[in-house]
Amino acid sequence: MEFSEYFSTLSPYLSMGKHRSFYFIELIGNFIKDGAMDSCEILKYKPDTHARYISGRRRLPWKHAQYLYDHRDLKKFSDWMWNRLDESDSYDNVVTWLEQLGITSNDPTETCAKLLENILLDIIKPADIPTSEVEKNIFPLKKIYYRSTFTFDNNRIIMNINSVDSSKRLSAQGIYKLTANYEFQTFFRHRSRVIQVSTTIDGLFIKGDTSINNWQSQSFMNNLVSAKTYNCTAIFIVISLMDVCTVQFLMIGE
Numbered sequence: 031m032e033f034s035e036y037f038s039t040l041s042p043y044l045s046m047g048k049h050r051s052f053y054f055i056e057l058i059g060n061f062i063k064d065g066a067m068d069s070c071e072i073l074k075y076k077p078d079t080h081a082r083y084i085s086g087r088r089r090l091p092w093k094h095a096q097y098l099y100d101h102r103d104l105k106k107f108s109d110w111m112w113n114r115l116d117e118s119d120s121y122d123n124v125v126t127w128l129e130q131l132g133i134t135s136n137d138p139t140e141t142c143a144k145l146l147e148n149i150l151l152d153i154i155k156p157a158d159i160p161t162s163e164v165e166k167n168i169f170p171l172k173k174i175y176y177r178s179t180f181t182f183d184n185n186r187i188i189m190n191i192n193s194v195d196s197s198k199r200l201s202a203q204g205i206y207k208l209t210a211n212y213e214f215q216t217f218f219r220h221r222s223r224v225i226q227v228s229t230t231i232d233g234l235f236i237k238g239d240t241s242i243n244n245w246q247s248q249s250f251m252n253n254l255v256s257a258k259t260y261n262c263t264a265i266f267i268v269i270s271l272m273d274v275c276t277v278q279f280l281m282i283g284e
Contacts, residue, residue, distance in 0.1 A: 031131075033149050034086030039127060040142065043120035044111065050084055051077035058098065060110040061146060066101035092248030095153035102150075104143040111139040154247060171263060175254075176245050176282035188265060191231065200234075200268050200275060208236075209263040212282075214254040225251060227264065227279060238266060238277040 037057065045053035055073055062070060072094045082088035115121045115138075124138045135141040188205045200206065210229045217224055217239075225245070228237035245251040254260050262284055266277040 031145065031149060032086055033090050033146075033153075034084060036146060036149055037084055040124070043118050043123055044114045046114065046117065049077070051080040054080045054084060056110075061103070061107045061143070062098055062101040063103045063106070066097075070097060070101075072098075089243045090150075090153055091243060092153060092245070092251075095150045099147065099150040099154060102147060104140070104147065107143040107146070108137070108139040111142060115139065152246075171265070171281060171283040174246060174281055174283040175250060175262070176240055176279065178240070178244055178278065178280050200271055205265065205267055205280070206277075207263060207265050209261070211259050211261050212264065213259050214251075214257070216255050225255065227282065229264075234275055235273075236266075236275045236277055238269075238279045240279055240282070 037054070040057075041050070041053060044057065048056070058070070058073060059067055067073065072090075083090055115124060121138065124142065125135070128135055128138055128141055133141060188207045191200070191206050191208050208229070208231065210231060212227050212229045215226045215228075217226055219239075223242050224239045225242060226237060226239050228235065230236070242248065242251065262282060264279055265281045266279045268275060269278055270276040
């Protein structure tokens with residue numbers, strides 16, 4: 031589950047009609063220890079930045095997820111949520127939502143605290159396997175380091191391009207899987223940090239930019255940049271095929 035879904039689902043029961051940014055600050059502020067609030071950067075951001083996290087247009091950055099996880103206070107969150115459910119008379123609504131997720135709980139506030147904890151863990155730690163049966167069939171990766179938000183036709187077949195001269199058959203219609211030594215470099219474009227991933231096969235230079243927000247672990251991403259090269263598997267589509275092959279990376283892992 032993504033943070034935006036969690037936030038929006040519980041909003042009618044916990045926000046008490048307050049502005050979404052104010053509710054964001056309350057929810058996060060009640061999830062962490064009192065002593066950690068003054069140093070919590072994400073609480074100091076402007077409402078428009080909070081709105082990006084709320085809507086899902088931007089994922090919670092790794093460093094903030096790590097801070098919230100390290101300073102979590104599940105009992106504080108549970109106590110705050112109990113008060114809100116009592117005020118909004120919405121205990122049964124939250125229980126029903128949890129049951130729809132396949133979760134039976136004697137204490138929905140404690141369960142919701144653990145759910146938020148798990149959401150943060152999903153951001154901090156790389157996923158070991160794809161999260162859906164469709165992805166298991168389409169993306170044969172055991173570990174996922176990077177997952178793009180780009181959408182595409184799931185019925186398209188992945189083509190391996192590990193064989194000699196196979197890269198000459200690349201086209202904009204295919205989805206390709208390539209295991210190789212990739213180079214990782216960091217750049218700033220439009221004031222945003224991006225990680226450029228590149229490799230060369232059969233004399234063809236392949237490169238693409240990846241958003242830091244879509245890496246499962248920022249610390250692992252930074253280690254890749256420091257190491258400069260790493261042997262891994264990437265799945266991508268072709269955006270432009272000229273002297274340089276520009277691609278959209280869908281997943282990077284092993």
